[in-house]
Amino acid sequence: TWVTPDAVLAHATAQSSSPTPRLVGRYPARTPLKDKEWPAIIEKALRAVQDSKALQGYDVVPSMLTDQYDLIGxxxxxxxxxxxxxWADVEAAKRRLAFEELLLLQLKLLLRREIDRTPRSEADLEGTRVTQLGMMEAGRDVLGFRLTAAQDRVLTEILRDMQxxxxxxxxxxxxxxxxxTAVAMLALLAxxxxxxxxxxxxxxxxxxxQHMMKLEQLVRAMPLKQRPRVAILTGSAKTKERRAVYASLADGSTGIVVGTHALITDALEFKKLGLAVIDEQHRFGVKQRAKLQxxxxxxPHVLAMTATPIPRTLALTxxxxxxxxAIDELPPGRQPVLTHAHHDTPATRNKMYRAIRxxxxxxxxxxxxxxxxDESSSEIMAGIKAAEEEHRHLQQTGVLGGAKCGLLHGRMSSEDKFAALQAFASGETPVLISTTVVEVGxxxxxxxxxxxxxxxxFGLAQLHQLRGRVGRGKRASTCYLMTPHKTALTRxxxxTxxxxGFTIAEADLQERGPGDFLGKKQSGRDGLSYLKAAKLPEDRQLLEQARAxxxxxxxxxxxxxxxxxxxxLAALKDRNLPDLDLSE
Structure with missing residues (x-):
């Protein structure tokens, strides 16, 4: 394998025998080789490649593209x-190698899409045709609001695909x-x-x-003859409930089911699954998505949804x-959430608590x-606020005027989580102390x-999601971002x-890099971990060219x-690219 320079290239100190400084490669320090040994090894390797009969004329990028996009060989x-x-040599080489990486990645992704869409049986030739929109229109009529132009546009795109x-x-x-969610539910009704x-x-x-509650509210408002039967299936469902849902999906009497990973268990069969909507799709792997499909x-048709806007460069990779x-506009009447970023001091905290009371x-x-x-015994996490301790503290001190506080986190049972949310929604507990389990939905x-x-x-995009839990009604809303570190206030x-969300997502990408933005380190077999020469989002224009x-x-x-x-073809079969069956 070829070792490419780590920091691309750096100016070397002028040699006494050289009239001007020259560019030298800077190679990984983790190899046992010394810097002065690299030039001779690189020269020998390049000559071997140049003289190799097997590599005569070798180039992954077809000549039609090198000419079209002005790329060197x-x-x-x-x-x-x-x-x-x-430096002109460096830039030309970087551009060519980055283009090749992006081209192969985009080709593989587009091939995967086409292969997934290719008929595998006579039934596939007929396909899943969604053309009767009466039930969907009945649902739209009772939504209680008009869709925005962006929602209308996206729904049209989905309905066109589902034909x-x-x-x-x-x-x-x-x-x-x-x-x-409203668009997704209308698609399910279609x-x-x-x-x-x-x-x-x-x-x-x-x-x-939460999705089930909204779906039931919508369906109950529809004319009786146009209501589909709906059901929910989660891992905590009792055996009797689970069997009843299984039976109703197998005989087709349930039209729409909402659930968790329980929907992809082997024992569950659908009579006629036509649309699979996957919410927060980044939490599911390709294989899990395929299992439902x-x-x-x-x-069936697949509609994946993401809670956080994804910059186009990442969406394409x-x-x-x-x-x-993309739904790129908010419904009319949505008020901006007044946002404060505070250095956490007794004075700022007291001021915040007064405003909350x-x-x-x-x-x-x-x-x-x-x-x-809960509180961590780790030194690194010392002083970090924990939901259970904060719940006890606020209840005991009464700093929120004696308001009753609820508690919600991922370790609670499903029944307790549901009860905590219901108590908060009803006003029984006007304060809810929670982890990020409330981030979405x-x-x-x-x-x-x-x-x-x-x-x-937290990442900027995640903070934006959390802020989105307020400002959903008619009340003016406020978000307080507290930090013990003054240096964090700038980001x-x-x-504030x-x-x-799209602007914030771009800022988050610039700050954290693509791997962390999508919630995965660049070590798995995904598009981002494959990229070595290409850098995102800097190479966004090159990515668009590679896609075309x-x-x-x-x-x-x-x-x-x-x-x-x-x-x-050989390059497309490279095992370092995302998985794809390209057997001849």
Missing amino acids: WLQALRAIHQPKD GPAPMMRLLQGDVGSGK AAGSGWQGALMAPTEVLAE NKNTPL AHGDMALS KELEAGGRAYIICPLV VDVPEASVIIVEHSER LQVL RSQN AAAELLQEYGLEPSGWPKDL
């Missing part, structure tokens, strides 16, 4: 990255409170109204319960096998978010204040200045591997 790039004459015969594979993203079944899979029971023949839809007295409700469930319109303790421990100012080039190649060569250039 593979061997020239290899020599230029290791032995550049000047079949090829299965839809679409990623729906939008800002906090933009109405993704599937049920066309004689198919719909499934909505959420990563947590709390979120599944394979619950039916013909293949992490989700490039899916069509993209005043809001509670006026009928508002407050979330208090802690990073931990929890909708209490009366909630008007949220405090995030140790906000420096938190992004949230902006309410736009990949589409051209797919159009040119089709899905039959035997027709592809051998160097390109």
Whole structure:
């Protein structure tokens, strides 16, 4: 394997025999080789490649693309990255090697999409056709609000895809409170109204319960003859309840089911699954998504949803096998959430508690978010607020005017979590002390204040999600981002200045890098871990070019591997690329 320079290249000190400084490679220090040994080894390796008969004319990128995108050849790039004459050589080599990586990744993602959409049986040829929209329109009529132009546009894109015969594979993203769930539920009603079944899979029971409550409210408001039967299935369901849901899905009497991972157990069978909606899809792997999709023949449509807006550069690398839809406007009347970032001192905390007491007295409700469930014995985590301890402290001290406080975290039973949310929603406990289990999907319109303790421990996009738990009703709302570190205030100012999730997502990407943004370190077999020469988001323009080039190649060569250039096909089979069956 080739060792590429770590910091690309650096100016070396001028040698006495050289009139001007030259560029030298800087190589990993983890090898036993000394810096002065590298040049001779690199030269020998480059000559071996140049003289190799097997590599004569080798180039993964077809000549039609090197000409079109003004790229240097593979061997020239290899020599230029290791032995550049000047910075122009470095840039040309970097651009060529980065383009190759991005091209292969985009090709593989587009191929995966096409293969997934290719009919595998006579039933697939007929496809899953969703064309009867009467039930969906009945649901739209009783929503209680008009869809925004962005929601209308995205729903149209989804309905167009679901007309079949090829299965839809679409990623729906939008800002906090933009109405993704309403669009998804209308799509599920369209599937049920066309004689198919719909499934909505959420990563947590709390979120599944919230979705079920909203779906039941919608269905109960619809005309009796147009109501689908709905059900919920989670891991905590009693045996009798689970068997009843299994039976109703197998005989087709349940039209829409909401659930967690329980929906992909082997024992569960659908009579006619037509649409699978996967909420917070980043919490599920490709294989889990495929397991739900394979619950039916013909293949059902798939609508994946993400709670946090994803910058386009990441959407194309992490989700490039899916069509993209974005709800990029908020419903009218949504008030911006006044956001304060505070250095946590006794004075600022007392001021904040006074403001919260005043809001509670006026009928508002407050979330208090802690990073931990209980106090940690770790030195590193010493002093970090924990939900259980904070709950005891606030109840005992009465600093919130004696308001009753609820507690919610992931270790609680499903029944206790549901009860805590119900008590908060009803006002029985106007303060809810919680971990980030409320980050997505929890909708209490009366909630008007949220405090995030140790906000420096959260990403900007996650803080924006948490802030989105308030400002969902008519009350003016406030978010307090508390941190014991003054140095953290600068990054938190992004949230005090902006309410736009897409803007905040870009800032988060710049700060944390693509691996952390998507919640995974770059070590797995995913698109991001594969990239070495390409850097995101800096190479966004090159990514767009590679995406267009990949589409051209797919159009040119089709899905039959035997027709592809051998160097390109060999590179596509590289095991370091994301998994894909490209057997001839």
